[in-house]
Structure formats: structure tokens, C-alpha cells
Amino acid sequence: MLRANPRATARPVLRRLLLGAAASVAAAGSLTAVPPAAYAQADGTGLLFPLRPGDGPDRDHLTVTVRNAGGGADGTFELYCGPDGGSHPDPRGACAALERDTRWGQDVFAPAPEGGFCTMQYGGPATAHVTGTWAGRPVDATYDRRDGCQISRWDRLVPLLPGVGGERGVKA
Numbered sequence: 001m002l003r004a005n006p007r008a009t010a011r012p013v014l015r016r017l018l019l020g021a022a023a024s025v026a027a028a029g030s031l032t033a034v035p036p037a038a039y040a041q042a043d044g045t046g047l048l049f050p051l052r053p054g055d056g057p058d059r060d061h062l063t064v065t066v067r068n069a070g071g072g073a074d075g076t077f078e079l080y081c082g083p084d085g086g087s088h089p090d091p092r093g094a095c096a097a098l099e100r101d102t103r104w105g106q107d108v109f110a111p112a113p114e115g116g117f118c119t120m121q122y123g124g125p126a127t128a129h130v131t132g133t134w135a136g137r138p139v140d141a142t143y144d145r146r147d148g149c150q151i152s153r154w155d156r157l158v159p160l161l162p163g164v165g166g167e168r169g170v171k172a
Helices: 006-029 091-101 148-156
Strands: 040-042 048-050 060-067 075-081 127-134 137-144
Touching (some): 137 148
Antiparallel strands (some): 040 048
């Protein structure tokens, strides 16, 4: 009676497992941060061409309304990215802050997670409302500074949102 060698039968299974893992790592590595201007569009032939700054209706455009921030930072500002412009006080810095935090599969404007532990601190009465389009997706986000999580969320987007409190040195 012939017995199968357990090592010989395990090798093809191990090889398939290793190849599958390597393919998964390669696929995950391709999901790095990509600036929104680098997204591609189809021309109807199935071929993809990179978008050029300012091309078409997909240009990033946000309206930022700030209240109670003080220091002349209150108001409603328009922001365009790719190329940077609009009535925002620092369009280049605001677009750079957004680009820095834009990651595939993550919403740069996402609210703070529910049920998280936040420090009990008050960052002032400042509020902001951001609407428009970023990376081809609609945006409708509100910001305040009522606790540590909200303050951190706000500060991450300075100078899109004005620097307040400890961030006074940053352009508003």
C-alpha cells in the first residue's frame, strides 16, 4: 500500500497560499494616496486619459462658511483646486491640506467616530460648513470645536478652516 507523503501534498497548497498573499499585497500597494487631479476619465473608446487641472465639471470646488471664529476669519469663501483659486484666503494651503489627507476609500470630511473617547475641552464657539465636490464626490460637512475630537478634526483641515485657539499663527 502506498502512502501519500504529507510534505509533497502540502507544497502546492502552500505555493497557492503564498502567491495569493503576494497578489493581495501588490493590490493593496496600488491603493496609495492619489491627488484628485490624477483620476482618469474615459473618452468613450474604453481608453483612460489623465485629467488635466481645470478640465471639465469634475474640478474640485468647495464653499466654506465660517462663523464665530473671530479675527476676521468669518465669512463664506469659494475654493477651487486644480488649479487652486477662488475667494478663500489661502487656496494653495487649503488645497494642499485636503490633498494631504485624501486617501482611497477614506472620507477626508468624515465625522468623528461615534462612541469614541474625546477629551472634555471646549475650543470656542467657531463653526464651519463645507459643501461642494471633492475628488468627484459630494461634500456636506459641518465642523465645531465642542470637544477634543471635534477640535482635532477641525485642526487637521487648517488652513481650509481658519486657525483658532492654539492655531492662531496659521493663516485664516
